[in-house]
Amino acid sequence: xxxxxxHPSTLSVQEGDSAVIKCTYSDSASNYFPWxxxxxxxxxxxxxxxxxxxxxxxxxxxxxxxxxTAKHFSLHITETQPEDxxxxxxxxxxxxxxxxxxxxxxxxxIP
Amino acid sequence: xxxxxxHPSWVICKSGTSVKIECRSLDFQxxxxxxxxxxxxxxxxxxxxxxxxxxxxxxxxxxxDKFLINHASLTLSTLTVTSAHPExxxxxxxxxxxxxxNEQFFGPxxxxxxx
Numbered sequence: 001x002x003x004x005x006x007h008p009s010t011l012s013v014q015e016g017d018s019a020v021i022k023c024t025y026s027d028s029a030s031n032y033f034p035w036x037x038x039x040x041x042x043x044x045x046x047x048x049x050x051x052x053x054x055x056x057x058x059x060x061x062x063x064x065x066x067x068x069t070a071k072h073f074s075l076h077i078t079e080t081q082p083e084d085x086x087x088x089x090x091x092x093x094x095x096x097x098x099x100x101x102x103x104x105x106x107x108x109x110i111p
Numbered sequence: 112x113x114x115x116x117x118h119p120s121w122v123i124c125k126s127g128t129s130v131k132i133e134c135r136s137l138d139f140q141x142x143x144x145x146x147x148x149x150x151x152x153x154x155x156x157x158x159x160x161x162x163x164x165x166x167x168x169x170x171x172x173x174x175x176d177k178f179l180i181n182h183a184s185l186t187l188s189t190l191t192v193t194s195a196h197p198e199x200x201x202x203x204x205x206x207x208x209x210x211x212x213n214e215q216f217f218g219p220x221x222x223x224x225x226x
Contacts, residue, residue: 001171034214043204043217044155089154098145099206099215101155 002027004092006102014110019077021105023090026071030092033066033073034099038087047088048075080109113139115207117218124195125226132190132221134205140185141207145215146178149202161188185209195225 003026013019025033031052036044050057050064050073057064061080066073077084087106093099114137124130134144143162147155159175161167161182169175179191188207192199202222206215 041202041220041222043219045217046214049214098157098160100157101147103154 002030002092002094002100004090004100004102006090006105008105009103010106010108012108012110013080015080015082017080019075019080019084019107019109021075021088021090021107023073023075023092023102024071025073025092025100027092027094028071029094032093032099033064034091034093035062035064035075036089036091036101038089038104044089077107080107082109082111085109113137113207113209113216115141115205115216115218117205117221119221120219121222121224123224123226126196127194129191129193130195130223132192132203132205132223134188134190134207134218136186136207136209136216139207139209141188141209142185143208144182144188145206145208146180146188146190147204147206149204149220155204158190192223195223197225199223200225 006023034049037047038044048062050066061078063076087104089104090102091099116135118133146158149155158173159167159169161180163182163185167180182188204220205218208215
């Protein structure tokens with residue numbers, strides 16, 4: 001089955017700096033890669049996603065890149081703000097099939 | 112976007128009792144629903160996938176007789192934790208997807224505490 005790894009497990013950045021989270025997946029059949037932000041005690045919130053026919057996608061301060069050959073994908077957050085502090089999960093899925101989550105990255109943005 | 116609700120939001124029960132958690136898609140038909148469990152400071156672990164009208168598919172290591180899943184309609188799936196024990200205490204989250212959407216929508220989660 002699919003296995004998703006994620007690094008780093010914790011990340012601290014100064015407000016205004018960029019944050020990068022990297023993930024790898026194992027199943028070449030996966031073609032949908034969502035990223036979720038989860039605040040304590042709340043549901044995961046989809047912040048951006050990318051499909052396998054695209055190499056990069058950007059939405060304001062958030063961007064995601066995908067290297068299907070290497071089975072790598074990354075989340076980039078620029079101009080970080082304190083409200084970006086949360087746990088971020090990458091995930092992989094084969095379309096509408098089950099979504100397998102990475103272990104998560106706890107991001108702290110220091111004012 | 113689509114809305115998924117869960118009930119109850121939290122529940123405390125005694126060891127040995129059973130607890131039912133409901134997951135509803137409020138404004139779309141969910142052909143598939145997923146149940147996850149999340150322990151503190153850990154990731155979401157998929158427990159099972161349920162398709163309306165058919166038996167759920169459980170992930171390896173998840174006891175199907177302990178975690179009963181019923182997906183009786185296109186808007187409702189239930190998870191029953193039978194004979195709950197303290198180690199079953201966790202945050203249970205459902206998600207739903209349907210023909211109209213290419214993503215899953217998560218419910219708000221249910222915090223289960225077994226005493």
